[in-house]
């Protein structure tokens with residue numbers, strides 16, 4: 001049999017090239033034109049151009065590999081514990097997210113550019129026409145398909161270009177490692193490292209240097225400081241409040257940070273007089289009369305759980321419909337959340353303003369973080 005009539009020979013005895021031609025034949029594929037980008041008979045000037053193209057592609061893969069390494073190193077060792085804007089090291093802390101985003105983005109971008117350039121500069125120009133077939137594939141078809149894929153691999157010229165091959169494999173490997181670090185990193189880190197100062201224990205409500213932390217209403221204007229007093233609320237109403245310290249007054253960055261901290265928003269709720277409330281043991285004095293303050297961050301996945309129904313005392317999280325019964329210490333009564341909304345201990349100071357008596361006594365936010373090693 002000849003290569004022009006490949007269907008009559010045992011495919012297991014055929015070479016890759018013969019099997020690839022057989023694959024075309026069986027699949028009714030006609031290769032109309034196939035021109036290599038860099039013919040073997042190229043002149044020395046063309047060879048130099050080819051070498052330059054090879055280096056260009058390899059450099060993009062090297063850049064991707066370096067970015068992936070930078071990402072892994074940054075993600076692993078950069079201190080990401082929260083630092084307030086007024087404290088030393090804030091600039092360093094603020095750079096954490098841009099740096100891990102930038103290095104990971106550059107790794108993806110340069111890997112993509114390397115692949116596109118490689119296809120553009122080294123894949124042969126091929127024009128093929130295929131007739132459509134129905135039905136399952138036979139063994140011969142499967143063998144020939146594998147051979148065809150091998151031939152495509154050879155057409156990429158990667159086996160003949162060790163520089164690109166090594167750079168591409170290094171970039172792909174390190175990019176895969178960086179992705180893996182990103183996926184599992186959050187599970188490897190111990191969120192409780194740091195003891196009582198661990199980021200998950202500390203929110204903007206924590207008193208610092210004995211300074212009073214007021215409950216501040218959100219007015220929509222950053223410099224507009226409106227501390228909340230009991231007479232500001234009607235029975236059955238709810239208000240979102242943020243922490244405020246006098247040392248923050250006039251400090252735009254500090255005020256902004258207090259509003260933007262994801263664990264800061266609190267619902268201040270005034271129940272109607274006489275409403276029966278079941279309090280959590282140990283938190284019997286966290287409220288001030290009919291006023292109760294609960295974290296607004298849903299303990300399921302962190303959405304704002306603050307669609308408050310004052311008739312039924314239910315606060316609903318619109319993301320997955322978890323409902324928290326405020327009169328039962330905000331315990332979940334419906335939906336996927338399994339943990340009550342943490343309650344903020346409050347009181348009214350001598351000036352008549354609501355103040356926090358301390359930070360939350362449990363972590364704010366998704367229930368995952370409540371899992372601890374015993």
Ligand code: FES
Pocket residue numbers: 298299300301302303305317318319320321322335336337
């Ligand atoms: S985030 Fe609130 S129910 Fe899912």
